[in-house]
Amino acid sequence: MSVLRSDGTQSVELAPPAVLVRGLSRRHGRGEQQVLALDGIDLEIAQGEFLCLLGASGCGKSTLLHLIAGLDKPTSGELRVEGGQPAVMFQDSALFPWLTVAENVAFPLEMRGASPARRRERVAELLELVHLDAFAAHRPHQLSGGMRQRAALARALAQDARVLLMDEPFAALDAMLRDLLHDELERIWQRTGLTVVFVTHNPREAARLADRVIVLSSRPGRVADEFTVDVARPRRIDAPDVSRLAGRLTDRLKEIIRGDTDGAA
Amino acid sequence: MATLMAQPKSSESVAPRAFAGSREPTQSVSRSRRGVVAPVLAVVVALALWQLIVWSGWKPEWVLPGPLPVLRRLVEELVSGEVASAARITLARAALGMTIATLIGTSLGVCMAKSSWVRNALSGLIAGLQTMPSVSWFPLAILLFQLGEESIQFVVVLGAAPSIAVGLVSAVDHVPPLLVRVGRTMGARGFVLFRRVIFPAALPGYVAGLKQGWAFSWRSLMAGELMVFLADRPSIGARLHFARELSDAEGLLAWMIVVLSIGILVDLAVFGRLEHTLRARRGLAEEH
Ligand SMILES: Nc1ncnc2c1ncn2[C@@H]1O[C@H](COP(=O)(O)OP(=O)(O)O)[C@@H](O)[C@H]1O
Ligand SMILES: [Mg+2]
Numbered sequence: 001m002s003v004l005r006s007d008g009t010q011s012v013e014l015a016p017p018a019v020l021v022r023g024l025s026r027r028h029g030r031g032e033q034q035v036l037a038l039d040g041i042d043l044e045i046a047q048g049e050f051l052c053l054l055g056a057s058g059c060g061k062s063t064l065l066h067l068i069a070g071l072d073k074p075t076s077g078e079l080r081v082e083g084g085q086p087a088v089m090f091q092d093s094a095l096f097p098w099l100t101v102a103e104n105v106a107f108p109l110e111m112r113g114a115s116p117a118r119r120r121e122r123v124a125e126l127l128e129l130v131h132l133d134a135f136a137a138h139r140p141h142q143l144s145g146g147m148r149q150r151a152a153l154a155r156a157l158a159q160d161a162r163v164l165l166m167d168e169p170f171a172a173l174d175a176m177l178r179d180l181l182h183d184e185l186e187r188i189w190q191r192t193g194l195t196v197v198f199v200t201h202n203p204r205e206a207a208r209l210a211d212r213v214i215v216l217s218s219r220p221g222r223v224a225d226e227f228t229v230d231v232a233r234p235r236r237i238d239a240p241d242v243s244r245l246a247g248r249l250t251d252r253l254k255e256i257i258r259g260d261t262d263g264a265a
Numbered sequence: 266m267a268t269l270m271a272q273p274k275s276s277e278s279v280a281p282r283a284f285a286g287s288r289e290p291t292q293s294v295s296r297s298r299r300g301v302v303a304p305v306l307a308v309v310v311a312l313a314l315w316q317l318i319v320w321s322g323w324k325p326e327w328v329l330p331g332p333l334p335v336l337r338r339l340v341e342e343l344v345s346g347e348v349a350s351a352a353r354i355t356l357a358r359a360a361l362g363m364t365i366a367t368l369i370g371t372s373l374g375v376c377m378a379k380s381s382w383v384r385n386a387l388s389g390l391i392a393g394l395q396t397m398p399s400v401s402w403f404p405l406a407i408l409l410f411q412l413g414e415e416s417i418q419f420v421v422v423l424g425a426a427p428s429i430a431v432g433l434v435s436a437v438d439h440v441p442p443l444l445v446r447v448g449r450t451m452g453a454r455g456f457v458l459f460r461r462v463i464f465p466a467a468l469p470g471y472v473a474g475l476k477q478g479w480a481f482s483w484r485s486l487m488a489g490e491l492m493v494f495l496a497d498r499p500s501i502g503a504r505l506h507f508a509r510e511l512s513d514a515e516g517l518l519a520w521m522i523v524v525l526s527i528g529i530l531v532d533l534a535v536f537g538r539l540e541h542t543l544r545a546r547r548g549l550a551e552e553h
Contacts, residue, residue, distance in 0.1 A: 071446055085450060094447040097547040098465045107461075111452035141548025159451060 016082055018163050018195035019045040019068055024077035026063050037063040039220030040077070047082070047162070050189055050196045052210035054203060054249060056257055060221025061199040065167050068197065083162030086197075091168045093148035095140040101151045102127065102136040108159040126154040129188060146177040150184070157188070163195045170205070179237055182208050186234055203249035208237045213249060217256045224256050330515050339519040347504075348523055355490065355501040356527070358414070362421030362482050369422060370429025370478060374471075377430065378437040379459070388434075391427045399424035399485040403492050417489035424485030425478035432474010436467035469543045476536035483528050501527075 021043040028035045037060040045051050053061050066072040067079060069088045087108075095104045102123050109119045127133045130150040140148055149169055156164055170178045186209065189196055200206055206213045210229050217224040227249065231241040312332045319331040342348050373391070377384040399420050406416040440463055448462035464471075490502020501523055508517035544550040 069450055071449065085452065088447065088450045090443060090447070092443060094441075094443045096444065096462070096465070098468065098543075108451040111457070139546060139548065155451075 015047045017044045017080075018047045018049070018082050019043065019197065020078075020080040021064075021068075022078040024064075024067065024079060025075045026060070026067060026072070027075045028063070036220040038067075038074075039222050041221070041223060043214065043223065045163075045195060045197060047195055048193050050209060050211045051198065052206040052213045053197065053199045053216060054206045054213050054253065055201065055216035055221070056218050056253065057201055059216045059218035061201075061216060062167055063221070064216075065165050065197065065199050068163075069165050081163060085159070085161060086163035086165050087156035087159040087161040089149075089152050089156045089164070089166045089169045091171050093140065093145075093152040095148060095151055095155070097140050100137050100139055101132060101143070104140070104151060105154045105158050108155060112160075122158060126157055129157070130154045130184065146173055146181060149173065149181060153185070153188070157192070157194075161194075163197065166196065166198045168199055168201070171200070171202070178205070182237065183234065185209065190233065203253060204237060204242070204246040206249060207231075207242045207245040208235055215249065215252055215256065217259070225252055227252075327512075328514055330518065334515050335518040335522070338515040339522055342516075342519055342523075351499055351501045351504055351520075352523070352527065354498050355486065358417060358421070358490075358500070359482060359486055359531075362418050362486060363425060363479060365418065366422045366425035366478055366482060367429055367475065370426035370474075371433060371471075373426065374430040374433030374437075374474075375459070377434045378463075384434070391430055394423065395427040395431060399481065400488045400492075403489070407493070412493045412495070414495075416493050417486065420489050421482045421485045425482035428478040428481055429474050432477060433467065433471050436470025436474065437463055439470060440466040469540060469547070469549070472536060472540045472543060476532065476540065479531060479536055480528070483531070487524060 021041050024038060024041040024043075025036070026038040028037050041064060053064060055061050063072065065088075067074055068081060069086055070081075071088075095101075096107065099107065105123045105126055106119045109122055114122070123136070124133070127136055130153055132147060132150055132154065135143060135147065135151075140151065143151065152169070170181050173181065182205070185196075188194075198206075198209055207229065210227075213227040213229065214223055215225040215227070216222065227245065229245060231239065231245070235242055315332050319326065319329055323329070339348075373387070377387055377391075402420045402423050403416070406419040410416040410419060444462060444466050445458070448458050453461055487502055487505075490500045491506055494500070494503040494506050501520060504520045505517060505524070508514075508520060541550055
């Protein structure tokens with residue numbers, strides 16, 4: 001990451017990484033049914049980076065995200081997250097159904113003791129950012145799937161966390177809506193300077209969004225490959241560069257999946 | 266919208282329907298009419314059966330009067346204000362008993378939901394208490410508190426509190442873990458997490474427990490008022506008791522209808538309505 005110094009020169013690598021993972025392992029279950037979900041993961045995520053974790057279903061992506069979120073403890077290894085508790089978004093919006101959209105977005109602000117005036121102001125700001133200002137008084141069940149994910153994004157942003165973790169947040173939406181939300185997420189990320197860790201099993205989505213793609217292998221989950229994405233933003237999902245990279249990621253994933261089954265057989 | 270406009274009867278009758286979805290007017294009218302017609306029909310059938318039994322001459326009319334004299338008597342008691350004054354005494358007891366039972370049942374439920382140790386210790390006992398007929402507590406209650414208000418309250422609370430506790434525990438068990446996880450990442454911990462996330466998420470189930478608690482407490486209260494009747498407090502149970510003593514069959518049946526009606530009314534108008542509102546606000550039931 002480049003940092004602007006007071007003397008006007010830019011220096012690189014001054015800021016500590018937003019997330020630092022060293023030799024991280026996580027075992028699930030007991031006895032016969034034990035699964036080594038993650039095995040010796042090493043990962044360094046820079047501040048302000050948009051990182052995608054790409055892998056087949058069941059490879060341990062959610063496990064890794066839960067560990068970074070502090071929702072689960074590693075079996076072994078080291079994990080450091082700068083700037084406190086990260087915000088998390090899931091495939092299910094997980095909005096509180098008893099609260100309105102505005103109250104949902106206000107929830108993390110309340111937890112951090114923000115004054116009512118400050119809450120109102122910030123909620124209005126965030127709802128405008130995700131284009132939901134007209135739906136502040138609605139309840140989650142009155143929203144469409146895409147609107148719910150936008151509300152969940154606004155709520156996650158209300159945490160003012162430095163790191164935003166997203167576990168396949170758009171996987172349940174149709175392609176059109178997903179495309180739209182990719183545009184919005186990119187815009188918001190560029191505006192806020194957040195560090196985003198985005199889990200997906202969709203190579204196109206990874207190519208569309210990421211600065212860097214980490215490809216995970218399955219059983220045990222390991223870092224299999226890493227791609228840096230040098231495509232200018234804002235991007236389009238159908239841009240030739242994005243499609244080409246998506247193709248390469250797909251090929252690599254297929255190799256890994258074949259390799260996994262060969263290894264197991 | 267184009268496909269929805271196919272074969273319109275008239276453009277103004279179709280267009281609002283397409284947007285209103287299930288809120289289509291004629292359908293909701295017929296549904297609410299069906300909601301009233303069926304129970305009324307059931308009552309009419311029950312009254313007819315009752316009248317048939319009376320006409321069959323199975324029992325003399327002074328033992329089992331027909332519905333007409335009983336309903337006439339019921340109207341008399343209503344007009345004279347007797348029902349209101351008796352109901353006031355009985356419902357005050359019910360309200361006090363439910364309040365105490367809610368406090369105890371809720372505290373127990375919270376402890377059981379929060380501590381697996383407390384839960385292991387108490388769940389068998391509470392399940393047992395739930396199945397135990399509350400009338401069987403009366404001898405002990407009378408021994409402890411004599412024939413007084415306390416005896417009645419003791420049994421009412423023992424009848425309702427276990428259901429309320431069990432309802433809360435099972436409602437907390439069914440809270441989606443994802444909501445709890447999200448609450449945690451947003452900084453809610455410990456009691457704040459319980460009060461702001463787990464309890465609201467469990468609220469519909471908790472109200473269902475309250476509703477069941479009410480059914481138990483109403484039964485216990487009637488049993489209590491039949492066993493412990495205080496001369497200066499003409500409650501509904503006392504009316505039933507005196508009607509039997511005086512062989513006043515019409516009065517007896519009229520007061521039984523009062524008991525039945527209050528039970529249904531509180532169940533539907535208070536707890537049923539609360540439950541429905543909660544569920545509707547969360548999109549779990551149709552809003553009215
Ligand atoms: N709580 C758990 N208990 C047992 N096994 C688990 C648990 N959570 C995940 N696993 C297993 O760990 C592996 C990785 O799961 P997960 O992280 O959910 O994968 P992904 O999100 O990539 O689909 C899978 O084989 C899954 O079955
Ligand atoms: Mg997953």
